[in-house]
Amino acid sequence: MTTEDRKRQVKLRSAEWFGTQDKNGFMYRSWMKNQGIPDHEFQGKPIIGICNTWSELTPCNAHFRKLAEHVKRGILEAGGFPVEFPVFSNGESNLRPTAMLTRNLASMDVEESIRGNPMDAVVLLVGCDKTTPALLMGAASVDVPAIVVTGGPMLNGKLKGKDIGSGTAVWQLHEQVKAGQISLHDFMAAEAGHSRSAGTCNTMGTASTMACIAEALGTSLPHNAAIPAVDARRYVLAHLSGMRIVDMVWEQLTLSKVLSRAAFENAIRVNAAIGGSTNAVIHLKAIAGRIGVDLELEDWTRIGRGTPTLVDLLPSGRFLMEEFYYAGGLPAVIRRLGEASLLPHPGALTVNGQSLWANCQDAPIYDDEVIRPLSRPLIEDGGICVLRGNLAPRGAVLKPSAATPALMKHRGRAVVFEDFDDYKARIMDPDLAVDASSILVMKNCGPKGYPGMAEVGNMGLPPKLLAAGVKDMVRISDARMSGTAYGTVVLHVAPEARAGGPLAIVREGDVIELDCAAGRLHLDVPEAEIARRLADWAAAQAVDPMDASGYRHLYVQHVLQADEGCDFDFLRGKRGAAVPRHSH
Structure with missing residues (x-):
C-alpha cells in the first residue's frame, strides 16, 4: 500500500478538533490562527506534538530548545505540522528530595497533555534520568505513535589533562578526600571540568542506560542513545526523527506495536551487555505496566544473567560515552549480541518500521577495547x-x-x-x-x-x-x-x-x-x-505529618513497591487516546 493510499484510509485524530465546519471547528482553528498559522495547515496534515522537557533547572536538558527546532524541520519537511508543548521536567541534578518522587507526576502530565490536545503523534524529547521513563510511561498509557529523541551525553570531563566521568568522579574524589588522599582544594578544583558541555552524564549512569534502553526497545532511531549532545549528528537525528514520526501516523505505528514482550526481553539482555544501571529494573517494569506487558523480577535472572558485559565504560570500566559512540554505539553492541545468538528477539519491530536486527546487523564496530568481543568481555556475567x-x-x-x-x-x-x-x-x-x-x-x-x-x-x-x-x-x-x-x-x-x-x-x-x-x-x-x-x-x-497533604500524600498512599516499578497503583494499564468531550 502506498503512502497516498494510507492517507486516504487513516482518520487523523486531530480532525476531531480541526476537521469540522461547525462552531467547534471554527473556534479551535480560530484560536490557533492567532499564532499566524495559515488555513492550509489544518487541511489533512498530521499534527505532531513535540513533548519538551526543556528547563534551565534541568541542566541535562537545557539545550532542548535547539533540539526541538531540528525536530520541527523534519516534521515540516515530511508534511506534518509541529506543535511544541512543555511538560514537567524532573531533573535529577537539582530537584529535591529526588526526581524519582515526581517521575509518576511527570508521566501524568505527559499522558493528559497528549490525550487532551489535538495531536496525531508525539516526539518525546528526553534526557535526564527520569524524563525518559516518565515520557515513555505517559505516552504508552495513551498509545499514539511516538518516537524518542534523547538529548545525548555531555563531552568527556577533564581533570589535570585526563578524562573523568560525570557522576562517577564525584563518588571517587569524595572518597579520596575522606581518606586523606587528596586535599579539599583539589576536590573543588575538579568541579569546573566535570560537566563541560550540554548533555546528560557521560558515564553509563541512569540517563545513558535509559537512552540505550529506549533504543533497544525500538522506540528511537538507531544511534539515538550515544551521539554526544553537542555533536551536529545529534541534530541530524532529531531532524530525521521528525520526518519519521509523520510516516508513523500514516502507518498507524502506535507504541503498543513496538513495546511488545519481545522488546522488553531484548532490553533486559542489552542492559546486561552495556553494564546498565539498576534503575533500569524499576523503570522497565513501570513502562511495561503501562503498556500491559507482564514483566517480573525473575525475567532479569532468566534473560539477563549469564550475559557478558561488553561495553568498557565507567563506572564498571574505563571509557566514557564519547568513546562509546565513536566505537559504534548501541547498534554495534546489538550486532555483537546477535552474531552470538544472544539477542532474544531479532525480529522485534522498531519505530523506523524495520526489525531491531535489520537496523544493526551490519553496524560497524570501530574499537574492540570500548565494545569488546564476546571472547574478551569486561565481565563474564553482567546481568542484574x-x-x-x-x-x-x-x-x-x-x-x-x-x-x-x-x-x-x-x-x-x-x-x-x-x-x-x-x-x-x-x-x-x-x-x-x-x-x-x-x-x-x-x-x-x-x-x-x-x-x-x-x-x-x-x-x-x-x-x-x-x-x-x-x-x-x-x-x-x-x-x-x-x-x-x-x-x-x-x-x-x-x-x-x-x-x-x-x-x-x-x-x-x-x-x-x-x-x-x-x-x-x-x-x-x-x-x-x-x-x-x-x-x-x-x-x-505513627503517621508522618508531611504525608498528610499535597502531592506527597498522593504518592505515599498510592506508590507501588520497587519490584512493581514504583508506579502509582491507579496508573497501570493503557487508557487510550479517545478524544474527551469538547466543552464548547
Missing part, C-alpha cells in the same frame, strides 16, 4: 543479580559489573542506620563499631520511606576504613543507587522498611548472608524472633 530471602521476600537487586567479586558471597554483622539522616550523623564517627567484614544497612529510604526512593544506597564507607585501605563493603538498603556509582551494593529491598518489610527490624550485630550466585539474601535471625520484632514495629508506627 536478583536476590530473595527472608530479608527481601519480594526481591532486591545488585549490579555485578560494579561490585567486588570477593564480596559477592559474604557473611557479616550488620551496622544499622535507621535512615539517611542517621547514616550522615554517624558514619564519620571514628568510634563507629565497624570493620571491613561488616555489612552497612540503611532503612527507610524506599518509595514511601524517603519518600521517593532516593539514590542514597551507595553509602560512602567509614573514613577510618578508607584510611586503612578498604575500598568496598557490602551495603544493603531499600534505596536506589545512581547509575554512575559503584560498589557491592544491594538495593531496592522489597518490601521496604516503611511498608513493614523485614528490613525494618534488622538490629545492630545481626548476621546477614549475601550469596549473589544463589540469589540469596538472608537475615540469620529465627523466624519467631523476626515475627515478634515486626509486631512490635507495627505497634509503634
Whole structure:
C-alpha cells in the first residue's frame, strides 16, 4: 500500500478538533490562527506534538530548545505540522528530595497533555534520568505513535589533562578526600571540568542506560542513545526523527506495536551487555505496566544473567560515552549480541518500521577495547543479580559489573542506620563499631520511606576504613543507587522498611548472608524472633505529618513497591487516546 493510499484510509485524530465546519471547528482553528498559522495547515496534515522537557533547572536538558527546532524541520519537511508543548521536567541534578518522587507526576502530565490536545503523534524529547521513563510511561498509557529523541551525553570531563566521568568522579574524589588522599582544594578544583558541555552524564549512569534502553526497545532511531549532545549528528537525528514520526501516523505505528514482550526481553539482555544501571529494573517494569506487558523480577535472572558485559565504560570500566559512540554505539553492541545468538528477539519491530536486527546487523564496530568481543568481555556475567530471602521476600537487586567479586558471597554483622539522616550523623564517627567484614544497612529510604526512593544506597564507607585501605563493603538498603556509582551494593529491598518489610527490624550485630550466585539474601535471625520484632514495629508506627497533604500524600498512599516499578497503583494499564468531550 502506498503512502497516498494510507492517507486516504487513516482518520487523523486531530480532525476531531480541526476537521469540522461547525462552531467547534471554527473556534479551535480560530484560536490557533492567532499564532499566524495559515488555513492550509489544518487541511489533512498530521499534527505532531513535540513533548519538551526543556528547563534551565534541568541542566541535562537545557539545550532542548535547539533540539526541538531540528525536530520541527523534519516534521515540516515530511508534511506534518509541529506543535511544541512543555511538560514537567524532573531533573535529577537539582530537584529535591529526588526526581524519582515526581517521575509518576511527570508521566501524568505527559499522558493528559497528549490525550487532551489535538495531536496525531508525539516526539518525546528526553534526557535526564527520569524524563525518559516518565515520557515513555505517559505516552504508552495513551498509545499514539511516538518516537524518542534523547538529548545525548555531555563531552568527556577533564581533570589535570585526563578524562573523568560525570557522576562517577564525584563518588571517587569524595572518597579520596575522606581518606586523606587528596586535599579539599583539589576536590573543588575538579568541579569546573566535570560537566563541560550540554548533555546528560557521560558515564553509563541512569540517563545513558535509559537512552540505550529506549533504543533497544525500538522506540528511537538507531544511534539515538550515544551521539554526544553537542555533536551536529545529534541534530541530524532529531531532524530525521521528525520526518519519521509523520510516516508513523500514516502507518498507524502506535507504541503498543513496538513495546511488545519481545522488546522488553531484548532490553533486559542489552542492559546486561552495556553494564546498565539498576534503575533500569524499576523503570522497565513501570513502562511495561503501562503498556500491559507482564514483566517480573525473575525475567532479569532468566534473560539477563549469564550475559557478558561488553561495553568498557565507567563506572564498571574505563571509557566514557564519547568513546562509546565513536566505537559504534548501541547498534554495534546489538550486532555483537546477535552474531552470538544472544539477542532474544531479532525480529522485534522498531519505530523506523524495520526489525531491531535489520537496523544493526551490519553496524560497524570501530574499537574492540570500548565494545569488546564476546571472547574478551569486561565481565563474564553482567546481568542484574536478583536476590530473595527472608530479608527481601519480594526481591532486591545488585549490579555485578560494579561490585567486588570477593564480596559477592559474604557473611557479616550488620551496622544499622535507621535512615539517611542517621547514616550522615554517624558514619564519620571514628568510634563507629565497624570493620571491613561488616555489612552497612540503611532503612527507610524506599518509595514511601524517603519518600521517593532516593539514590542514597551507595553509602560512602567509614573514613577510618578508607584510611586503612578498604575500598568496598557490602551495603544493603531499600534505596536506589545512581547509575554512575559503584560498589557491592544491594538495593531496592522489597518490601521496604516503611511498608513493614523485614528490613525494618534488622538490629545492630545481626548476621546477614549475601550469596549473589544463589540469589540469596538472608537475615540469620529465627523466624519467631523476626515475627515478634515486626509486631512490635507495627505497634509503634505513627503517621508522618508531611504525608498528610499535597502531592506527597498522593504518592505515599498510592506508590507501588520497587519490584512493581514504583508506579502509582491507579496508573497501570493503557487508557487510550479517545478524544474527551469538547466543552464548547
